[in-house]
Structure formats: C-alpha cells, structure tokens
Amino acid sequence: MLTETKRLLCRDGIWLDRRLGQNQVIDASILKKMIDYAEVTKNDKVLEIGAGVGNLTVMLAEAAGTVTAIERDKKLIRILKERLKGRTNVKVLQGDALEMELPEFNKIVSNLPFSISSRITFKLLGLKFDIAVLMFQKEFAERLVASPGSKNYGRLTVNVYYRAKAELLDEVPPSAFFPQPKVSSAIVRLKPRQPPFEIKDEQLFSRVVRALFQHRNQRVRNALLHSFSEIFPKTKMTKNEIKSFIGSTLPGKFLEARVPELTPEDLGEITNLLTSP
Known part of the structure; x- marks a missing residue:
C-alpha cells in the first residue's frame, strides 16, 4: 500500500502537507480493523471524511452498500476518482466537511485531519447515525475517554460523554502513515445515545x-x-x-x-x- 500511494502521488506531482493533516494510512490491517470496528455491511451508507488518495475508500467500497467520500484537496480528488472509476456504489465529493451539509449516512469511518478533530466531532454528534470509527491524534483520543480527576479529563470529555459512548480501541504508530506524523494516533469508536442525565438548559x-x-x-x-x-x-x-x-x-x-x-x-x-x- 505504501508503494501504490507513493506511485500515485509521484505520478501526479503531489506533495502531501503534514500541516493539513494529509497523512495517509498505508497499513491495510489498520484500515481493515477500522471497518470491522464499525461492523460495516452491505446494508450501510458509509461516510468518509478526508479520503485522501483513497486507501480506505477502496476497502469501504468492498464492504459497504454505499460510500460517500469527502476530500478537500482538488489534486487528491483526481486520484480518488481514478481509483474508484467503475465503482457505482461510491460518490466522491470535493469540499470542506466543516462547511458543507453532510449527506445522509448511518456509519462514518474516517482517518480525520488532526486539525479539525474537535470541530468535526461535534458537528457529527449533532447528526443522527449509528456508529463512528475515527482516527485521531492519540492525545485527543485520550481526552475523549478520560476519567474524572485525570489530567486528560476536561470540557471535551464531558461534552462528548453527554452525547455518545466513546471507546479507545487501538493505538496506531506513526509508521502506519505516509508521511509519518510526529505523534501516535488512536482509533476511537463513538456510539450516539440519549443523554445519561437530564439537563434543563x-x-x-x-x-x-x-x-x-x-x-x-x-x-x-x-x-x-x-x-x-x-x-x-x-x-x-x-x-x-x-x-x-x-x-x-x-x-x-x-x-x-x-x-x-x-x-x-x-x-x-x-x-x-x-x-x-
């Protein structure tokens, strides 16, 4: 998967930007885990945000009923459309997931750009869906699931807890990405739920x-x-x-x-x- 990713990028003269979170997962076993954690079947409408060169998208297309892949970078859209050509169950959208109205979906599986982690998480939790399996920076993931009294426990923990059950499932090393980030990542599963306590306002x-x-x-x-x-x-x-x-x-x-x-x-x-x- 690393060889194919480099080939596609080199052919089109594309340089990935770490600052934009354009780190592509090049470990197929990690991508398979994400799909399995989301329990994706042919009955599912899956959303992917930050599709990049399509390593995850291709695998989702095999497992899901339909896939909508969103990518902001126009250069990467060209690669996506080429790789997914002929797959009638995949729709590729170019745009900013934070700004656009998201299409209907019941599951989301994504390697998210780290810079939008908080904003996109709360946007998603304002929508109706069954399961989200998301790749985050490890530090952010630990804040999502922190216990009261711990150093990582804070506003993010509380606001997510009120809206969903969060589980940290796996740590992912920098070597699973190209280009390699400077920090480890983690796979998190979110399951929306009714608030576990009553809030009047x-x-x-x-x-x-x-x-x-x-x-x-x-x-x-x-x-x-x-x-x-x-x-x-x-x-x-x-x-x-x-x-x-x-x-x-x-x-x-x-x-x-x-x-x-x-x-x-x-x-x-x-x-x-x-x-x-």
Whole structure:
C-alpha cells in the first residue's frame, strides 16, 4: 500500500502537507480493523471524511452498500476518482466537511485531519447515525475517554460523554502513515445515545462546563465566581451578590470540590441548580 500511494502521488506531482493533516494510512490491517470496528455491511451508507488518495475508500467500497467520500484537496480528488472509476456504489465529493451539509449516512469511518478533530466531532454528534470509527491524534483520543480527576479529563470529555459512548480501541504508530506524523494516533469508536442525565438548559450546560474548566485547578466556588459573567452574560449583580448567590444555590459538596473531580453528572446537577439569577 505504501508503494501504490507513493506511485500515485509521484505520478501526479503531489506533495502531501503534514500541516493539513494529509497523512495517509498505508497499513491495510489498520484500515481493515477500522471497518470491522464499525461492523460495516452491505446494508450501510458509509461516510468518509478526508479520503485522501483513497486507501480506505477502496476497502469501504468492498464492504459497504454505499460510500460517500469527502476530500478537500482538488489534486487528491483526481486520484480518488481514478481509483474508484467503475465503482457505482461510491460518490466522491470535493469540499470542506466543516462547511458543507453532510449527506445522509448511518456509519462514518474516517482517518480525520488532526486539525479539525474537535470541530468535526461535534458537528457529527449533532447528526443522527449509528456508529463512528475515527482516527485521531492519540492525545485527543485520550481526552475523549478520560476519567474524572485525570489530567486528560476536561470540557471535551464531558461534552462528548453527554452525547455518545466513546471507546479507545487501538493505538496506531506513526509508521502506519505516509508521511509519518510526529505523534501516535488512536482509533476511537463513538456510539450516539440519549443523554445519561437530564439537563434543563443545554446552552447553559455548555457555558457552565466551559467556564469551570477555564479554571480547572480551582475549587468550584472560586471558578464560578471568576467566570460568572461568562455563564450569565446579562447579569448586573455585584461581586458580593454573586458570592451570595453561588453560596446559597450550591451545596457544599460542590462548592469545595475541585473542578476536575466533578463527574459529568455533577456538572449537570450544578447546571440545573444554577437558574438565572
């Protein structure tokens, strides 16, 4: 697969740009694992974002009912269309997946450009689908599945947990890519689900989580005080009034806890208690 990837790129005079995340997986066993983890069958409509030279696309075309492959780089689109010529179950789209309306799909399998990991993950979690199997930078993947109290636990962890079950399935070394990235990668599976706890105001939840983790090393009482204007941007309360509101609204178990110690459920409960002052 490495030889074929280099041949296609050399023939068309294309240089892949690491800064754009154009690292192509050249280990067929890794690509097969991704397809197997997604349990792809002929009944599935599969979406691939960042198709590159089509190493994964070709294998998806064999396994899935239909495949829609999105690639931003016009030069790589030429290679994709040539490799997939005659495959009637594959549609190739040129464009930015962050900006375009995504086609209907029930599964997504992708080696994502690292630079769009967070933004595309939340865009996907706003849509309906069954399973996503995605390649991320290892550090990002570890943040997705981190436990409360750990160094990787944060806003990303909480917001994904609220929307989906995340599993880190495999670590992938730099040698599985061309060109090789400087860091290891990981395969993650996301399964959307109903939220595991009730939130009365999801926008307020998002603001509370963001504000608290901006002060992750502080106790909740102080973190809320320092970020109160971000949570309630229309407030005209004085600092003393804010202190009084926080102290009278939340129980001591939350006020004295440090932010990383809070579970997603705790953060949901805090949000529900913090009605507009």
